[in-house]
Each structure stands twice: as structure tokens, then as C-alpha cells.
Amino acid sequence: xxxxxxxxxxxFLPFSLILFYLMRRYAGGKSTIWFLLFASAVFYGYWSVxxxxxxxxxxxVNYLLSRQxxxxxxMGQLWLGIGFNLLLLGYFKYRNFxxxxxxxxxxxxxxxxxxxxxxxxxxHTFQQITFLTDVAEEEDEVPPLPxxxxxxxxxxxxxxxxxVLHSQMGGQVxxxxxxxxxxxxxxxxxxALFCFGxxxxxxxxDNLANFVDSAFQWPQHxxxxxxxxxxxxxxxxxxxxxxxxSDMAIGLGLMFGFLLPFNFNNPLAATSITDFxxxxxxxxxxxxxxxxxxxxxxxxxxxxxxRNVQAFSAFWLCIAGPTLVTFLAAGLWHGAGWTFIVxxxxxxxxxxxxxGYREAKMRQLPTIVAWLLTMITVxxxxxxxxxxxxxxxxxxxKSMFIPGRLALPLWADSVAQRLGLPVTxxxxxxxxxxxxxxxxxxxxFAPLAIMLPNPxxxxxxxRPSYRTAFAVSAMLWLTMxxxxxxxxxxxxxx
Amino acid sequence: xxxxIRSDVLQDLQQVxxxxxxxxxxxxxxxxxxADIDGWDSLQQIKVILACEKKFKIxxxxxxxxxxxxxxxxxxxxxxxxxxTTRQ
Numbered sequence: 014x015x016x017x018x019x020x021x022x023x024x025f026l027p028f029s030l031i032l033f034y035l036m037r038r039y040a041g042g043k044s045t046i047w048f049l050l051f052a053s054a055v056f057y058g059y060w061s062v063x064x065x066x067x068x069x070x071x072x073x074v075n076y077l078l079s080r081q082x083x084x085x086x087x088m089g090q091l092w093l094g095i096g097f098n099l100l101l102l103g104y105f106k107y108r109n110f111x112x113x114x115x116x117x118x119x120x121x122x123x124x125x126x127x128x129x130x131x132x133x134x135x136x137h138t139f140q141q142i143t144f145l146t147d148v149a150e151e152e153d154e155v156p157p158l159p160x161x162x163x164x165x166x167x168x169x170x171x172x173x174x175x176x177v178l179h180s181q182m183g184g185q186v187x188x189x190x191x192x193x194x195x196x197x198x199x200x201x202x203x204x205a206l207f208c209f210g211x212x213x214x215x216x217x218x219d220n221l222a223n224f225v226d227s228a229f230q231w232p233q234h235x236x237x238x239x240x241x242x243x244x245x246x247x248x249x250x251x252x253x254x255x256x257x258x259s260d261m262a263i264g265l266g267l268m269f270g271f272l273l274p275f276n277f278n279n280p281l282a283a284t285s286i287t288d289f290x291x292x293x294x295x296x297x298x299x300x301x302x303x304x305x306x307x308x309x310x311x312x313x314x315x316x317x318x319x320r321n322v323q324a325f326s327a328f329w330l331c332i333a334g335p336t337l338v339t340f341l342a343a344g345l346w347h348g349a350g351w352t353f354i355v356x357x358x359x360x361x362x363x364x365x366x367x368x369g370y371r372e373a374k375m376r377q378l379p380t381i382v383a384w385l386l387t388m389i390t391v392x393x394x395x396x397x398x399x400x401x402x403x404x405x406x407x408x409x410x411k412s413m414f415i416p417g418r419l420a421l422p423l424w425a426d427s428v429a430q431r432l433g434l435p436v437t438x439x440x441x442x443x444x445x446x447x448x449x450x451x452x453x454x455x456x457x458f459a460p461l462a463i464m465l466p467n468p469x470x471x472x473x474x475x476r477p478s479y480r481t482a483f484a485v486s487a488m489l490w491l492t493m494x495x496x497x498x499x500x501x502x503x504x505x506x507x
Numbered sequence: 508x509x510x511x512i513r514s515d516v517l518q519d520l521q522q523v524x525x526x527x528x529x530x531x532x533x534x535x536x537x538x539x540x541x542a543d544i545d546g547w548d549s550l551q552q553i554k555v556i557l558a559c560e561k562k563f564k565i566x567x568x569x570x571x572x573x574x575x576x577x578x579x580x581x582x583x584x585x586x587x588x589x590x591x592t593t594r595q
Contacts, residue, residue: 150570287548302549307569310553318557332550368550 014059016261017215017496025056026265033269042192046159049269053168057132064131071101072165075141076158082149091149095142102138105130110349132505133172135346137165139300144179146304153179160186169265173258173504175276176296185271195270202475203267205485206468210260212488213465214502215495217458218254221246224451225399232405232412240412242455244392247399249458252281254503255294256469263469275469281462284383286363286390297346301339310335332368337361347398352406356397363390511589516563516582523558527551537579549573559585565592 014021029052036045058065078094103111109125116123144164147153155161164182165171189195228235228243235243259276266273280293290298314331316322322330337358344357378386393410400406417435429436468475475481521535524544528551533544541547547555556567565588 150568152570303570303573307549307553307573310549311556311569314553314557331553371546 014056015501016258016265017211019496025052030268037189037195042190043159046163046186046190050159050163050166053163053166053171056168057166057171060132061129064129067131068137068166071098071138072141072162075145075165076155076161079145079148079155079161082145083155086149086151088149091145094145094149098138098142098145102134104128105134107345107349136174136176137171139346140176140178141165143176143300143304147179153183156183156187157190160190167266167271169262169269169271170273173255173262173502174294174296175259175262175274176300177273178299181274182271189270198473199267199270199272201477202468202472203264203269205264205475205481206267206472207261207264208485208488208492209468210257210262210264211492213253213257213260215492216488217461218250218257218503219495220454221250221253221451221458224454225250229399229401229405229409232400232409235409235412237412237416240409241392242452243409244396244413245459246451246455248281248392248395249455249462251395251398251503252277252462253458258502258504260469263472267472272472275467278467278470279463281388281391282384283387284380286360286367286387289387289391290360290364297343301343305342306335306339309338328369328372332372333365336365336368340364351403352397352400355403355406356394359390359394359397363394511586513582513586516585516589517578519562520559520578520582520585523555523562527554527558535578537577537582539578540576563589565589 014025016022032048033045033052036048040048054065054069057068074097075094078090078097082090082094105128109128112123112125115121144153144161148155156164160183163186164177164179167182170177225243225246228239228246232240232243256277263273263275274296276295278292278295280289283289283292310331313335317327317330338361340357340361341354342357344353344355344360347353347356377383392413396409396413397403397406400409426436517535517537521533524533524535525531528544528546552573553569556569556571559565560567563585565585567588571584571588
């Protein structure tokens, strides 16, 4: 079920909310937890009952594993547990990609049926891996089964995050289970945040979709400005889509009285690539930093200091290496494809350069230059991220950086002829659906992306003032006007 | 066995920070957080951990310092790890 689907907005959500509050008041904590689990199961099962079974199975196995780990604290068993989860994820997500590439190497071309990737598997698998690790390292205790299941399956964050750590949510779930008094004043802010996210998704992201989709469908026809517009347009679309989804997830959580961690903090205003990743998909960055980068960097740094490795090699061993490995993994996590791997590589290399620059204590760049460099890097990454193949990505990047021919609108033809300039004319922009309208959208949406507030960072500060009420009603009115056919969230495919 | 004094651990930790961040003006209090120290990120975290290991002669894990909210909790963790190590 999509958050933008009328069935969700007008049926599932109101009923779940009403029943949740009734159960919490009259039926006690434990039944409330079971009800939320049931609602989440319906939410997920609406898409596929078979894969609901798979999800339940995986959750149960992980629960048993965590019980075992809480007794043994064995690293060997932890690795087995992580291996099990990654294998499951790998099978659904990467099997075909792996077989195709291995096959290409050895000259075998298997006929592979498309495997349906279970919704949200990348997110909830990672969430469960963090719990196994925390339990094995004695950082956390195993709660009763229904509480663990809710931690994984709570429907606001089930499909596309935020990736919640058990330390952030476990206490809140047990408070509900114990029948403690609910927190006051979370519903209003939650609702406002939900409307804000909905607005970003329906009115901003989806309006960019037409142009961006067409541009990336015919990348070989893109001229210089069109290529840049496609990249910028996609970056904006992805930002509004995913931050909108995250706002909705956090808003929904709050409506049920749960505070979930925020995912975005004005990333398009970042002045360094490191800063960017501290502001974009924050819960994913945190996962990779805590569970991949830091342990790896610590191990290599220890090795470097024991063997007295000197400056240059130490940089490669302790900084560049772990960063590149982490971001290759992060890229690959997004999808099974070379474009995702290169996306990860682009960011890994950029981060390594950024860190090297700081380590070498070189002069700090002026803010605007730093911002431009960061944004250009992000856009390059986005082109790979969105393109359907490496060839497409390279064709767009070529139009962006080595245009060769000057692209002009048709009416400038006479001028160009007289001056003898090498010209071609806008093709994608000229087609019926696009042109000035979409360029205008970009010009308006780009500053919006930087100027819009980030209420998900401190949602409880959303006050019930006239201003908020006006903003929420305006956003809802615009949203209802545009809602039409619900488009899937871009991050659902990961 | 000499008593482990909290203020001594804090002093030593402050020295670690001063050397890792190359800034002799850094002053640590129990409530100092990452926001108070310029450039304290995951990269510097690693250096801080390794320097602490050398200084206090203990073994730490990445998550030990990553997840701690402020210097006060770092000192708590260091003291308990030192106590555990000397007990063995």
C-alpha cells in the first residue's frame, strides 16, 4: 500500500488510528502491540501475502538467532547470522545480476526469470542485522517476541526506512506494551509532518517526474542544457520524493505516538561531500558508518600503527580503503547494477579526496565554490544512479561536460548562422510535453529544495499555530488537487 | 592497587584530544559533545580511540566511542574498561 493511495489515506489509516487509540485505552498494552503488528501485516500483505510469509519467517529466524546470541555472545555465530540475512537479501536482489556477470565472464548466458524483490527487504534486513550485532556485542537485550516483531515491521518504516536502531525504538515499544501513559501532543505534529511529506511527494516530486522520465528515456538526444536539467531535475525529484516519504513515515509514527529518527537535513545546501552524507539519508549513513566503516577503519588503523605504516600508505590503508569499500557496499545496496556500483564509487572517491584534503590541512575553499563542487559531484552520482545503463549514463555525462555543439532554441537560428557557430537545437525540450514549463519548474523547485524547512528534525516543535494550520490546509488542498494516479515512491525499488 | 580517579582520566583524555586535534586550547568537561569540538567526526573518532588505547593501555571497540553522547560517558566507559582490564 502506498502512503499516497486513497485506500491508505481514507480507509487504512483512520481505522488503524482509531482502533489503536481505543485498544491502548481499553485493551491494555500487549493487545495494542498485537494490533499494530496485525495492521502492519495487513499493510505489507496487501502487496503480497506470499512475501508477507517470507518476512514473518525472516523475522522469526532472526529472533531465535538473537536469543542464541544473547546467551553465547559468539562472534562466529554473529557472522553466521549476518551471513544468513545477507544471503537472503542477496538471493532476491542480486542473484540475477551476479549470474549474468559471472556468465558473461565464462561465456554462459543463462535464461533468468526476473525475481521479484520483496518490498523493503534492503531496509528491514539491515535493521535486523544491527539488532543481531548489538545483542552479540552486549549492547542490547532481547525483548519479548511481539515487541521485536513490531520494531521490525511497524508499517511507517517497514518499506523504505528510516533505518531504526533498536536502541531508538525498543524503549518506546516496551512503554506501549507496559501500558504506560502515552506521550502528549504527538498527534498534531505528526499529522502536520505527514501532510508536508505528502505535499512534497505529490506536488513537487511527481510534477518533475514526467520530464525526468522522458529525459532519461532518450538520453542520446539530450543537449547541454537538457542534460543538466535532467540531472538537476532528477536530483530534486529524488530529494522531494524520498524526504517526502521520510516525513510521512516519521509523521505517521508520531501519530501513533512513536518518535522515529530523521533522514534528511537540508542536504542540497551541503558544502562538502562529507557534509552531504551527514544530511542525506542520514539513517543509512549511520548504519554504514557504525557497522561497516568504523570497525573496518579501526581494524586497519590498528594494523597500521602496529606495523608503523607511514603517512601515504597509512592514508590508503586507514582512510581511502575503508571509505571506498563502505561506499561500494552502499552503492550496491541501492540496486543490482553497474550504475549503482559506479554511483558508490563516485561518492567513495569524492569522500576520499575530501578527507585527504582535510588531512593535508589545505586551505578551506570559499563556501560557494565548495557548494558548487559538492553539488556537481552529487549530480554526477545521480546520473549514474538514475540511468538504466552505463552507456546511457555516459551519454548524458558527455552532454553535460563535453557538449561539443552549442544548443540553442530555434528562434536563435539566424544569429547562430551569421556567426557560424556549431549548433544543434533542443530536442527533448522541443517535444510537446516539455520546454519552458519544465525549465520553469526547475527554477522554482531548486531554491525550494534548499529553503524548505526540515520539521522532521525536531517534530515536537511544530506548534498548533494559525500559520501551521494555514500551511497544512494549503498543502492538503494542493495535494488533493494533484493526487490523481498514485506514483510509486522511488525508494521502494531498493 | 592505586585508586582510579575520575579527574585524572578526564585530564588524560583531554591530553589525547589536544594531541589528536593538534589544538592545545581544547578543554574537556563532562558535558562536552561532538558539537563542541571542531572537526570531531568518524575519522577523528578512530584516532581518538587508538590514542586512548595507547594512553590507558586498554582495548576499545569502534562502537564504544561512536555511540557515546558526551565526554562524561566516555570517561565512564574508559574507567569501567580500565577497571575490567586491571582486574584480569
